[in-house]
Amino acid sequence: MVTKRTKRPGLALGILAALLLAAIILSFLLGRYPVPPKELVGILLQRIFPAIRPFWADTMETVVFNIRVPRILLACLVGCCLSAAGASYQGVFQNPMAAPDILGATSGAAFGAALAILLGAGSRLITLSAFVFSLLTVVLVYLISKVARGKRVLTLVLAGIMVASLFNAGVSYIKLVADPSDQLPAITYWLMGSLSGATKKDVAFVCAPMAIGLLPLFALRWRMNVLTLGDDEAHSIGVNAGRIRLIVMLCSTLVTAASVSVTGMIGWVGLVIPHLTRKLVGNDYRYLMPGSMLFGALFLLAVDDVSRNLLAVEIPIGILTAFIGAPFFLWLITRKGDTF
Amino acid sequence: MAHHEKGGHVLSIETSDLSFSYGTQAVLKHITFTARDGELLSVLGPNGVGKSTLFRCILGLLRGYTGRISVGGKDIRSLSASQMARLVAYIPQSHYPSFNFSVYNMVLMGTTGQFSALSGPGPKQKAQAAAALEKMGLAHLAEKDYTHISGGEQQLVLIARALVQNAQVLVLDEPTANLDYGNQLLVMRQIRALTADGYAVIQSTHNPEQAFLFSDHILAMKDGAVLADGAPSEIVTSDRMRALYGADIDVCSLYDDRLRVCVPKGIIQGK
Numbered sequence: 131m132v133t134k135r136t137k138r139p140g141l142a143l144g145i146l147a148a149l150l151l152a153a154i155i156l157s158f159l160l161g162r163y164p165v166p167p168k169e170l171v172g173i174l175l176q177r178i179f180p181a182i183r184p185f186w187a188d189t190m191e192t193v194v195f196n197i198r199v200p201r202i203l204l205a206c207l208v209g210c211c212l213s214a215a216g217a218s219y220q221g222v223f224q225n226p227m228a229a230p231d232i233l234g235a236t237s238g239a240a241f242g243a244a245l246a247i248l249l250g251a252g253s254r255l256i257t258l259s260a261f262v263f264s265l266l267t268v269v270l271v272y273l274i275s276k277v278a279r280g281k282r283v284l285t286l287v288l289a290g291i292m293v294a295s296l297f298n299a300g301v302s303y304i305k306l307v308a309d310p311s312d313q314l315p316a317i318t319y320w321l322m323g324s325l326s327g328a329t330k331k332d333v334a335f336v337c338a339p340m341a342i343g344l345l346p347l348f349a350l351r352w353r354m355n356v357l358t359l360g361d362d363e364a365h366s367i368g369v370n371a372g373r374i375r376l377i378v379m380l381c382s383t384l385v386t387a388a389s390v391s392v393t394g395m396i397g398w399v400g401l402v403i404p405h406l407t408r409k410l411v412g413n414d415y416r417y418l419m420p421g422s423m424l425f426g427a428l429f430l431l432a433v434d435d436v437s438r439n440l441l442a443v444e445i446p447i448g449i450l451t452a453f454i455g456a457p458f459f460l461w462l463i464t465r466k467g468d469t470f
Numbered sequence: 471m472a473h474h475e476k477g478g479h480v481l482s483i484e485t486s487d488l489s490f491s492y493g494t495q496a497v498l499k500h501i502t503f504t505a506r507d508g509e510l511l512s513v514l515g516p517n518g519v520g521k522s523t524l525f526r527c528i529l530g531l532l533r534g535y536t537g538r539i540s541v542g543g544k545d546i547r548s549l550s551a552s553q554m555a556r557l558v559a560y561i562p563q564s565h566y567p568s569f570n571f572s573v574y575n576m577v578l579m580g581t582t583g584q585f586s587a588l589s590g591p592g593p594k595q596k597a598q599a600a601a602a603l604e605k606m607g608l609a610h611l612a613e614k615d616y617t618h619i620s621g622g623e624q625q626l627v628l629i630a631r632a633l634v635q636n637a638q639v640l641v642l643d644e645p646t647a648n649l650d651y652g653n654q655l656l657v658m659r660q661i662r663a664l665t666a667d668g669y670a671v672i673q674s675t676h677n678p679e680q681a682f683l684f685s686d687h688i689l690a691m692k693d694g695a696v697l698a699d700g701a702p703s704e705i706v707t708s709d710r711m712r713a714l715y716g717a718d719i720d721v722c723s724l725y726d727d728r729l730r731v732c733v734p735k736g737i738i739q740g741k
Contacts, residue, residue: 368555368583
């Protein structure tokens with residue numbers, strides 16, 4: 131079989147970046163409260179040139195800065211992080227099915243959030259609790275895999291599955307005992323995942339952990355290529371596979387925890403987007419990592435636009451990512467002329 | 471340099487009294503051998519005899535051994551992965567990778583020990599990869615997918631990847647396993663050519679005839695210990711092959727003893 135390797139990864143990255151920019155601009159214009167392009171340009175430019183005299187309503191400026199900006203930023207950041215974490219896990223576990231929840235990060239976050247809601251905490255505390263439990267879960271998984279016998283990668287993944295199911299059971303129990311009039315719907319809504327409550331404070335909260343996590347993931351992308359070969363081969367090439375994997379796991383966990391703590395459970399992005407990006411730019415992480423980051427941001431932003439504009443009632447984005455992601459993925463793997 | 475001269479060859483890799491146990495089960499027992507630069511050493515022995523464990527020790531993947539392994543006179547026990555990569559390169563059996571890379575990128579990965587963890591290969595490394603592909607006769611495949619070339623070509627790609635590590639010792643794990651006859655010859659010819667370039671090459675093999683034809687030196691292992699160590703003509707004999715494989719084997723000499731063939735006597739005589 132002859133396959134062509136005429137992929138132009140640099141060009142694909144450029145197109146993704148351009149599309150993302152276009153989507154960001156479009157996202158400012160879309161919404162229940164209309165903001166016409168002329169006013170949008172004025173509002174944004176006024177921040178740089180205060181001399182511009184406002185020709186728009188105050189409400190419009192509030193909508194742009196307090197609602198649209200945080201929401202767009204958060205959608206891009208979360209999409210970028212989940213996708214980068216998924217691509218990273220796939221590489222360091224040599225497992226194409228790996229996703230950001232492979233080590234239990236999302237189940238831990240769900241438990242933390244549900245527990246906080248049950249105890250009557252406010253939104254800031256719910257976010258914090260989700261974040262902390264997410265990190266704790268992964269630490270627990272790592273420690274279990276340390277004492278478990280057998281292949282390191284396999285024990286990590288198995289421990290991840292088991293601990294995740296434990297926390298899922300915990301979430302189920304909390305839902306059982308939660309007050310069905312207000313707590314249960316709040317938990318259910320959180321679990322579905324949504325960007326609708328995005329605030330400036332949310333963005334501020336996640337910025338630092340996301341930056342701390344994303345930078346090493348980006349910088350280590352060549353090493354991730356080598357790690358896909360397996361530990362023995364990586365070691366003989368001169369890479370300390372265990373150490374690099376640990377760093378990548380830490381960073382991926384950090385960005386996943388930060389993402390789900392503010393948005394709730396958003397599935398599919400971390401699994402589907404890296405694979406779509408592989409189709410576009412190949413498996414070389416030098417292109418795959420930036421590609422996944424851009425594509426993840428673009429995808430989640432676009433889906434969020436649909437979620438807040440399609441129907442009169444906002445559709446939780448977690449549902450939409452699966453609705454759009456799953457069929458698209460199925461189409462992709464059944465398409466002729468391609469192999470995984 | 472701490473190189474020792476002996477018989478005109480540098481002692482490239484040396485183990486002395488190397489033993490290794492998994493728990494209470496001794497896998498390697500007092501292995502002592504030497505592989506010299508410019509020499510092809512073949513390790514022969516039945517399955518499960520400890521060849522893989524021996525290789526894992528030599529590659530620095532297993533540290534819990536007793537005894538000493540030295541490369542170019544340097545004890546390897548406490549060396550880091552990147553230090554090891556500059557001394558010994560490993561060529562695994564070609565296998566289906568989790569993720570597909572181009573042939574060129576596969577070779578480029580061999581340069582990873584040369585730069586920091588936070589950066590990628592530069593022009594110097596790219597030139598090295600291109601040169602190694604050229605040397606192995608693979609330049610025309612550079613942009614092909616690694617999974618879409620033949621098994622023999624894959625093995626040559628892995629050899630090219632080992633060459634860019636600039637290591638003196640090459641360790642090959644059954645390089646011709648799973649290859650058709652033509653590809654076996656292609657790969658063995660290239661491996662033989664590497665010894666002419668001065669590399670010390672160590673391979674494991676299940677084929678005594680091939681070991682006789684291509685090696686300078688054979689290490690026969692049984693039950694985790696060295697059964698015999700010497701020139702191919704001393705090792706590939708009827709007595710030794712019977713002892714090694716526990717089967718009724720006759721070794722026949724052909725072409726003025728440039729070739730020896732193992733004949734399964736019991737089967738031919740219908741016993």
